[in-house]
Amino acid sequence: MALSEREKYDYVHNVLIKKFQLTQNSNCSALFDLDGSLLVVSDETRRQFGIENILTVLNKSFHLSNVTDENIAILTGFSDQVNIEAIRAACEKMIKLQQIVVSRKVPVSFISLIPRGNIFSSRLVSYIPIFHDSGELVALQTYSSYCNLFGITEYLTILQEKDLESVTIKAYDLPIKLTPRQHEILFLLVRGLSQRQAADVLNISRGNLAKITVESICPKFEIFDADTGELIDRAIKLGYHKYIPQSLCRASIIVLDNDIIDAC
Incomplete structure (x- = not known):
């Protein structure tokens, strides 16, 4: 039997929040x-995010x-406008992930690259469904912690604090010349993302990413058997893991659950 609205309210406010x-x-x-709608936050969340400002701006809801x-x-x-659009897309994806947790009643984890106070940082975030003793879903809890995502924080900090040219290596500095898209794909792969995760970051299909990798990038490294492991090894030896394309220096959400990626 489903809980009444009063029973849900009492459980959330008298049990969960306490x-x-x-x-x-x-x-x-x-x-x-x-x-x-936000019910309660921890003291640590208030400290890290300046939550009073967030609550004032968002009216205590994430819609x-x-x-x-x-x-x-x-x-x-x-x-x-460029950064605002990227941040908006990332926020919309986070809201979509919350909706997936509610509809599927499963936890979801992702890496958030959303700047705060003009500073980029990477955070590992989990959305956890919370159930009443009867088994009915009644709330959603979030956990987050800082994580070092393939050194991107250092690159982004440099970009924001110094007037530098694009982080992307100039063509004459590259051991093997790549197009901007090829550079994006290779950078993400050499930094440990799966093809599915890299495709999600770049907003392209996994099939398209695999095709570019095998047909365009591998031959440039004299790899003709679609061995992406060998491609990554050779790229690292040539230093490709050290340089992030400027096109990747933007807000984004990297979903870590393969079953969820396609639903976003």
Whole structure:
């Protein structure tokens, strides 16, 4: 038998929130209702995110209607249209992931590359469904922690703090000349992303990425048997893992659950 709205409310506010406040303050964590409204955040979340500012801007909810240019600029420090569009797309993807957790009742993990205060950082984030003792889904909890994603933080910090040319190596510096798209694919692969994850980051199909890798990139490294492992080894020896294309220096969400990627 389904819970009544009153039973859900009582359980969330008298059990979940009280338990959260007792056990989660040292974690970077938050609790949402099934509509995306924020119920409670930990002290650590307040410290790391300046959460009072976030609550004021977003009216305590994480909905598409709140992902406006003005709110993005306030929260991230970016006001140029290119970064705003990338951040908006990343936020929309996070909202979609919340909806997937609610509809499928499964946890989801991803890496978030969204700037705050004009500084890029990478965070490992998990969305966890929370159930009533009856088995009915009643809330969603998030956990996040900093992670070092293939050195991207250092590159992005340099880009923001110094007036430098594009991080992409100039053609005459490259041991083997690649197109911008080939460079993006190779960089992501040599830094440990799977083909599916790399395709998700680049917003292309996995088949298209595999075709470019095998038919265009491998031959340039004198690899003719589609051995991507050998490609990665040779690329690392030539230093391709050290240089990120500037086109990748943008907000993005990297979904870690292969079964979820195609649903985004």
